[in-house]
Structures are given as structure tokens and as C-alpha cells.
Amino acid sequence: MTPGLVLAAQRGDTMAMNDLLTELTPYLGRICGPIALDSGPDAVQEALIAIFRHLPDLREPEALHGWARAIAVREAVRIARRDGRSSPAELDGLPSPQDVERAVDIRDVLERLPPEHRAVLVLRDLEGLPEEAAARLLRVPSGTVKSRLHRARASFRRAWQG
Amino acid sequence: MSWPVADLDPVRRLRALAAAIPGAYVAERVIPAPFAAVWAVAGDLEKEFGTFEPDMRRLTLDSARPDGRLVARARSRYGMRARFDVDLRPGWCWMQSRFLLVGLAATAVPEGTLVAQTGGVRVPGRAALVPWGVRAAGDRALARLAARVAGRPV
Structure with a gap:
């Protein structure tokens, strides 16, 4: 991931947002899958929504993965609880x-x-x-x-x- | 033994991307046809796109960049021209020009194919859409697409 991609996405370039989505999705799938299990796809979707809504607040592009991981874990727990499959x-x-x-x-x-x-x-x-x-x-x-x-x-x- | 991995289908992907774009509305519809039949129409930018996207009359794919991204020239029904960056893959199309955004996604579901559309007039230079009419335009685009897939006149 290049910090430039994050900066372009923060500036409102939706092609950069699209590329960032492509890059983050497999990683979020590995985080959300084991936590949300059958609700994993919904958890990835909700994590991405939260990540992109708050992307302008991310001050250090280099911290993207750690920041996204924290959001994904919390969303995966929330969605798993919501769906009550556990x-x-x-x-x-x-x-x-x-x-x-x-x-x-x-x-x-x-x-x-x-x-x-x-x-x-x-x-x-x-x-x-x-x-x-x-x-x-x-x-x-x-x-x-x-x-x-x-x-x-x-x-x-x-x-x-x- | 391997850890479970969650997949993100193209429609969920579209919902996620559209949620970050103020003013965007995601229209969704199930088309009772297999994914391949639906995407043969939805993903054919040059021949079919103009038949269901309300503002698009003609679209020509210009060149592919080294990163796989396509560039397209489009002409609207009102004669305006636009140059689009395009990310086109099976089940996914995201297009951005200076003034327009169009997103289209499709995924197989038990009843056929779930399709989703978003887009509209862009607030220049920003990831935001002018919100007027996006809902009606999206619903209309998918109704036209469904009719086109079914072989009915649109």
C-alpha cells in the first residue's frame, strides 16, 4: 500500500477508494472470517463502511492496516453478536x-x-x-x-x- | 487446518463504497437470470451500457493502462462528452469522470442475480454526488437492465 493511495482517497478520488477497497478486502476477510463466521461477509461490508466513512480522520496513512484492523475486529464482534449465531x-x-x-x-x-x-x-x-x-x-x-x-x-x- | 476467510461479493462491495459517497443511493434488484447472462449485458460497456444507463448514449473503450485500468470516452444523451477511468471485472464496474460516477455490481443469488447500481452527477473534485434524482435514475437503470436481459424492448 502506498500512502499516496490513501491520500488520494482522502481527497475524494473514488478510483483511489476503489483501489483501496481492493487492497483492504482480503485482509479484512481474514480478520472478520474467524470472528463473525457465517456473518463474515456482512462484517467485512460493515467494517469497510466504517473505514471509508472515517478515512478522512486517519492522520497517518502508514497506520492504515492497524487502524482498519481495529475497526474490523470490533465490527466483526458486533455483527456476530447481532446475528446471534454464537x-x-x-x-x-x-x-x-x-x-x-x-x-x-x-x-x-x-x-x-x-x-x-x-x-x-x-x-x-x-x-x-x-x-x-x-x-x-x-x-x-x-x-x-x-x-x-x-x-x-x-x-x-x-x-x-x- | 485453515482459518475461515470471509468473502466480499461485488454487491456488498458496492454498498461499502457508496456509503462513503454522500448523496449516493444504491438501487438493488434481483433479475431472474443466471449471472453470466446478466453480466453479458451489464458488463458490455460499448454495446449495452447505453441501453440501460439513463444518461449514457455511447461509450467507447479507448485504451488499457499498464495497471489494467481502462479509459473510456462517453457521450451523454444531451451531447456532453466525458473521459472515464474504468475498473471493469466480472460482477464489478466502477467508472469515474470529473463530473460523473457510475457503479454497477452483480452477484449470483438463489433466485437469479442480484444487481446493484449507484452513480450520478459528481460534486466536482469530491467523493460526493448531487443527490437529486439519483434514486429514480438508479431504479430506472436496473429496470431497463432487467428488461434488456429478458430480451424485451427497453
Whole structure:
């Protein structure tokens, strides 16, 4: 991504906005997919709407991806909650070893986690964000990220080993 | 094992881009025909575009730039000429001139093909449209497109 593309889009060049959309969409799809699951396409759409509406506020074009990631994670959690396809965020409801053994891919495990826990997994395991940064982005205490991650990872580990 | 990835179909893409353009309206319509049949009409800028886009009489593709972007010359029903930058791909067309914007998208749905259109007169130099008449123009363009796909006179 060239900062020039962001600046042109901020100035109102819709061809630049179109190109920026092309560039951001695969990245947002990787962020929103694991968090919003079946609602992933809606989450990507809503994330892009929020990103483009607020694009004039982005002061540092180089920060585009981190800024877009934060918006996408929050939108994906919101859309997943709205569509109610996930179980409530009860940690006791995490997958049993028997369930996990039947899991054929990551999706099976993700479906058993609430969206907030999926968001932690995406930020820490996919994006490699430090705990503090993930907590800031999700607007929760660092300890919450830690406990969510511990539980989510435990279910993943069982799935991988199963 | 792989992480799930979310796709963005062209109609959702159009909604996202149009949402950033004050004054833009997205007209949508399901055409009961396969995607290939719909896009054979919608994506044929030189032969078909003028049959359904209300203000467009003739459009000529001029040249392709090294980045794959097309350049088109258009003439409106009122005789005005415009030079457009064009991004044309299956299910997606985005065109911008100094004074006009046109966006068209299509994606397969169980009932046929969902098509979406946006566009209008641009506020010069800005990502904004003069809002008057965009809703009626968009709905009319898609009604004409549906009729064209069905082989009816438009």
C-alpha cells in the first residue's frame, strides 16, 4: 500500500477508494472470517463502511492496516453478536474433549467460542499482537485477554492434538 | 487446518463504497437470470451500457493502462462528452469522470442475480454526488437492465 493511495482517497478520488477497497478486502476477510463466521461477509461490508466513512480522520496513512484492523475486529464482534449465531460467552460452555475430537477444522472449534474469544485468538495468534495491544483494541483489561486466550487456546490445542 | 476467510461479493462491495459517497443511493434488484447472462449485458460497456444507463448514449473503450485500468470516452444523451477511468471485472464496474460516477455490481443469488447500481452527477473534485434524482435514475437503470436481459424492448 502506498500512502499516496490513501491520500488520494482522502481527497475524494473514488478510483483511489476503489483501489483501496481492493487492497483492504482480503485482509479484512481474514480478520472478520474467524470472528463473525457465517456473518463474515456482512462484517467485512460493515467494517469497510466504517473505514471509508472515517478515512478522512486517519492522520497517518502508514497506520492504515492497524487502524482498519481495529475497526474490523470490533465490527466483526458486533455483527456476530447481532446475528446471534454464537453461544453466550459462558466459559463453562467451551467445547468438551469429545466435541473437539469430532472437529475437522478450526471452524468447528471457533463455533463453540463466543465472538469476543474468537477476536482474542485472531489478534494474538493470527495477527501476533501483544497482550496489552489486544486488550486496548478490544477495550477490556489485559487480564481478560489473558484468560480468554488461555481458554480458547486450550480448546484449540485439544482440537489439534485430537 | 485453515482459518475461515470471509468473502466480499461485488454487491456488498458496492454498498461499502457508496456509503462513503454522500448523496449516493444504491438501487438493488434481483433479475431472474443466471449471472453470466446478466453480466453479458451489464458488463458490455460499448454495446449495452447505453441501453440501460439513463444518461449514457455511447461509450467507447479507448485504451488499457499498464495497471489494467481502462479509459473510456462517453457521450451523454444531451451531447456532453466525458473521459472515464474504468475498473471493469466480472460482477464489478466502477467508472469515474470529473463530473460523473457510475457503479454497477452483480452477484449470483438463489433466485437469479442480484444487481446493484449507484452513480450520478459528481460534486466536482469530491467523493460526493448531487443527490437529486439519483434514486429514480438508479431504479430506472436496473429496470431497463432487467428488461434488456429478458430480451424485451427497453
